[in-house]
Amino acid sequence: MHRLEDRAEIHDQMFRYARATDWLETENHLLVFAEECVFASPHSGDMHGAQNVVDWMSRVLAQFEATQHHISNISITFTGEHTATAVSYVRAWHRFLDQSKPDMILWGEYHDKWERIDGTWRIRERRVLEAGIEPRRDGGAVNPRRAKQ
Amino acid sequence: MHRLEDRAEIHDQMFRYARATDWLETENHLLVFAEECVFASPHSGDMHGAQNVVDWMSRVLAQFEATQHHISNISITFTGEHTATAVSYVRAWHRFLDQSKPDMILWGEYHDKWERIDGTWRIRERRVLEAGIEPRRDGGAVNPRRAKQ
């Protein structure tokens, strides 16, 4: 029931995702995502396929001097021997190369489907929801459970 | 000594607390707190009983468009087979419905007593201390160890 080894492996993959992004080693996302995957960021539609995730990351990250993705509150639910869902929080800080722009911060949630493929846990689907963005702006994909108010 | 399964269960409950708050599913605090509990937030006195925690949460959260509670640095000390103390850090971000108010951020600490009751780890006592609040203001419950300077 506790599946502590599997939890540790998924945690490690979550942080590899962050470093692949923050260190501009975007090709390392191929080690985290399943080849057939869905990635839905707040301000893009659904992307399909790990290589498309890499390409998109490489493109959008070029505008930043630095980013940092702090992942916390990782909650994993195993749905089978090789499958799990996970919810986690992220505070994603973005500093633009254009120094006239203020830092942009996403207070987000990752809603994931994980699958163990050939012995490695990978993201089959990641949906990024927004609690909010600084500076304040509208749009994005709000968690419907919060938005119900 | 390591009690890794118990740690994982307490971690999961810590994050359930955050989601119950951030997703406005305040009734889920009944799954986290012991029925007989104490919750001391920085700007209220001690509250007693899980239902009072739910009622207070529902009341104060109504003023926010969104909140997010990032919990980190979770340190657990087991004091018995079914009891533990825990210290953790929280960065609690609050965005008001009133858009003229700036986001409020609490840099806090949770000082907890946990107890396993009928097989489930629950919060018997949670005291929220403040490292600081943005925008800067006075008041709150400062960690006396820091305040000794």
Added chain:
Amino acid sequence: MHRLEDRAEIHDQMFRYARATDWLETENHLLVFAEECVFASPHSGDMHGAQNVVDWMSRVLAQFEATQHHISNISITFTGEHTATAVSYVRAWHRFLDQSKPDMILWGEYHDKWERIDGTWRIRERRVLEAGIEPRRDGGAVNPRRAKQ
């Protein structure tokens, strides 16, 4: 391979480091660092020896009303029975006693070498890299992998 007990012990030591700093119990760094150690903060040169770390911490922390070090994304790689490397993220918030100064925030990375000495995991070397600092300023030790762009 998973070494879950060792991971938990290193996690605990990481958080003890944060509390030793944030609670001004700087002498507790002697419980975290190896006696012979290197600590390289972004705005100092390399420091050698745990007592020098304590002295430096006590000196620089005196200017702050409060600090909080949120550690996340802890990734540990065991390199031997008693040795490991680790990368983690830190969001280090600093509030000055001088109220005319804005809060200073370091978005950093800890790049560590850990060693188990007499049964306790300790930091043999910690290098603090900077993703960025708020308010924005130049200088510091940038992760060369990010800086390659």
